[in-house]
Amino acid sequence: MKADFGRILSEAIRITRTNKRLWVFAFVLAALGYGGGSYSSFSNPGDLFNRDKEEVQQNKYYNTGVEKSQDITSKFLPAQALSATPAVLSTTTSTILTLLKGVPVALVIVLVLAALALVSFGFAISYYGTSWAQSSLIRGVDKESETPSLYQMSDFGKKHTGEVIKIRLIPLVATLLFFALSTLIFLPFLLIGGAAMVIGVILLILWFIVALLLMLVLSASVGLGVIAINIEGLKWKPALKKGFHVFKTYFVDVVILAVINCCSGCLVGIALIIITFVLGLVGLLTILGVVAVPPFVVIAGPIVFLLVIGYIALSALFSAVLIVFQQATWILLYKQLVGDQNVKQ
Amino acid sequence: MSNNNNGQVQYAGFWTRWFAEFTDIAIWWSLCFIGVFLLSRFGSGSAVDFIYNALWLAVCVIFIFPLVRTVIHPLLISSLGGGLGKLVFGLQIVRGDGPKLTYKNGLFREYLAKIASNALFGLGYYWIFRTEKKQGWHDSLADTYVVKKHNGIITGFAVLTIMLITEFSLVYVSAANFAKNDTLKYDLTTLVTQISQEGADELPVLEDVDTGVSPVVDY
Numbered sequence: 416m417k418a419d420f421g422r423i424l425s426e427a428i429r430i431t432r433t434n435k436r437l438w439v440f441a442f443v444l445a446a447l448g449y450g451g452g453s454y455s456s457f458s459n460p461g462d463l464f465n466r467d468k469e470e471v472q473q474n475k476y477y478n479t480g481v482e483k484s485q486d487i488t489s490k491f492l493p494a495q496a497l498s499a500t501p502a503v504l505s506t507t508t509s510t511i512l513t514l515l516k517g518v519p520v521a522l523v524i525v526l527v528l529a530a531l532a533l534v535s536f537g538f539a540i541s542y543y544g545t546s547w548a549q550s551s552l553i554r555g556v557d558k559e560s561e562t563p564s565l566y567q568m569s570d571f572g573k574k575h576t577g578e579v580i581k582i583r584l585i586p587l588v589a590t591l592l593f594f595a596l597s598t599l600i601f602l603p604f605l606l607i608g609g610a611a612m613v614i615g616v617i618l619l620i621l622w623f624i625v626a627l628l629l630m631l632v633l634s635a636s637v638g639l640g641v642i643a644i645n646i647e648g649l650k651w652k653p654a655l656k657k658g659f660h661v662f663k664t665y666f667v668d669v670v671i672l673a674v675i676n677c678c679s680g681c682l683v684g685i686a687l688i689i690i691t692f693v694l695g696l697v698g699l700l701t702i703l704g705v706v707a708v709p710p711f712v713v714i715a716g717p718i719v720f721l722l723v724i725g726y727i728a729l730s731a732l733f734s735a736v737l738i739v740f741q742q743a744t745w746i747l748l749y750k751q752l753v754g755d756q757n758v759k760q
Numbered sequence: 761m762s763n764n765n766n767g768q769v770q771y772a773g774f775w776t777r778w779f780a781e782f783t784d785i786a787i788w789w790s791l792c793f794i795g796v797f798l799l800s801r802f803g804s805g806s807a808v809d810f811i812y813n814a815l816w817l818a819v820c821v822i823f824i825f826p827l828v829r830t831v832i833h834p835l836l837i838s839s840l841g842g843g844l845g846k847l848v849f850g851l852q853i854v855r856g857d858g859p860k861l862t863y864k865n866g867l868f869r870e871y872l873a874k875i876a877s878n879a880l881f882g883l884g885y886y887w888i889f890r891t892e893k894k895q896g897w898h899d900s901l902a903d904t905y906v907v908k909k910h911n912g913i914i915t916g917f918a919v920l921t922i923m924l925i926t927e928f929s930l931v932y933v934s935a936a937n938f939a940k941n942d943t944l945k946y947d948l949t950t951l952v953t954q955i956s957q958e959g960a961d962e963l964p965v966l967e968d969v970d971t972g973v974s975p976v977v978d979y
Contacts, residue, residue: 442879442880
């Protein structure tokens with residue numbers, strides 16, 4: 416073990432605490448669903464309850480709407496016309512199914528094309544955005560003693576985004592390839608059935624385990640490769656090789672840091688659960704207060720609103736801090752391992 | 761860019777920029793309101809017409825307009841120095857090292873750097889108040905400044921007022937058109953009635969029922 420984890424952790428905490436500029440990039444990463452996770456996948460524990468309630472409400476309105484529409488119908492239309500309703504409908508409006516069948520092809524084509532274009536744009540922005548923000552963040556941590564401005568970090572990040580995108584595509588392509596290969600190899604076993612299927616399932620499990628290990632190696636190499644791109648200015652291929660080399664040479668150090676970062680993520684998760692519990696309790700008490708004393712709603716409304724806002728803000732903040740801290744630990748580890756040229760390729 | 765009496769560049773403050781953005785959104789949204797008006801006036805002869813035309817409008821509002829804006833907005837920024845709202849308010853987005861942004865700069869500023877500013881309930885915009893050059897986080901990330909090209913406050917507010925009045929008028933007229941359309945009301949009411957009944961497919965069709973009345977509704 417070569418790394419000094421005590422120094423790495425204390426330095427990472429100092430960098431996270433004193434360089435709040437770096438949080439800006441962490442906010443982008445959190446908003447685009449990179450790492451941290453609790454911000455992007457924010458879910459209010461009351462969502463399920465509220466959704467059910469909304470559905471009930473919607474059904475209520477819907478039913479009321481139907482009832483009202485029936486009232487209107489019976490009030491304004493002659494009985495003869497009402498009895499002819501199905502017949503009229505068959506010629507004027509038809510059922511929903513008929514309506515759907517009759518949707519113009521052009522509309523469907525435009526809908527599909529426009530949706531595809533928007534989704535592609537969103538995916539591109541998200542992929543470019545995370546690569547850019549990660550590069551900028553690495554630059555900020557690497558040169559934190561020079562206190563670079565947001566623009567200097569951002570500009571540097573932009574210059575290396577292309578290479579980062581290329582290297583980050585490798586695990587994505589590998590995953591797709593894995594699923595394609597799995598289907599091609601094991602589908603015949605499963606289709607044959609009987610003993611072949613049992614053998615197929617066992618092989619599939621082994622294949623999954625091997626693939627998982629390979630993916631872990633690849634992900635670690637890519638993660639270290641991204642740092643290599645931004646710190647040493649390498650292209651994606653040499654960076655990947657270097658990342659793999661560092662991982663192979665200092666396997667124990669990398670695994671230990673991964674476990675430490677996993678623990679830090681868990682700590683933040685626990686903190687968020689406690690916050691959720693406390694804020695939820697306050698919210699519940701507020702609602703109970705409204706039930707007991709209805710005029711209290713004037714104060715309770717803003718309180719609940721502030722609780723929700725506070726929860727979202729705290730989640731975002733915690734995620735951002737976690738992202739900066741974790742990135743800082745990886746960069747410091749990389750610099751400790753590679754900085755004195757101990758790694759020979 | 762215009763300078764004040766001392767020859768210094770005048771940076772645009774938060775509220776001017778907010779109203780410029782609001783005007784920009786109002787201008788783009790007017791397309792939707794025009795669509796609703798056209799739907800109410802010409803596109804709702806029957807329930808079928810109404811539903812298909814409403815679908816077209818929804819596709820336009822949800823997918824087409826945002827796509828068009830995504831392409832056009834950075835183009836306006838790179839060619840004219842700002843979106844429509846900023847132009848009418850006399851504001852211009854400039855780079856720290858040059859007068860105008862490229863299309864790529866505009867795209868980056870609007871769709872990537874603004875993610876940072878919008879995070880945490882728009883905390884990044886608060887920096888417009890805090891910094892000397894009135895830069896939000898997105899400005900800092902893209903190295904841009906919003907400057908006052910000329911005093912366009914009066915023009916800006918006039919355009920904003922006209923847009924809002926036009927949009928409210930369009931909504932009012934559209935609502936009146938829908939309220940007057942008895943055929944549509946009847947068709948939709950009967951459609952809802954039919955959908956609410958179980959086994960809509962089993963409902964008798966025209967051939968099965970001798971109703972004794974013409975399928976054409978006569979009020």
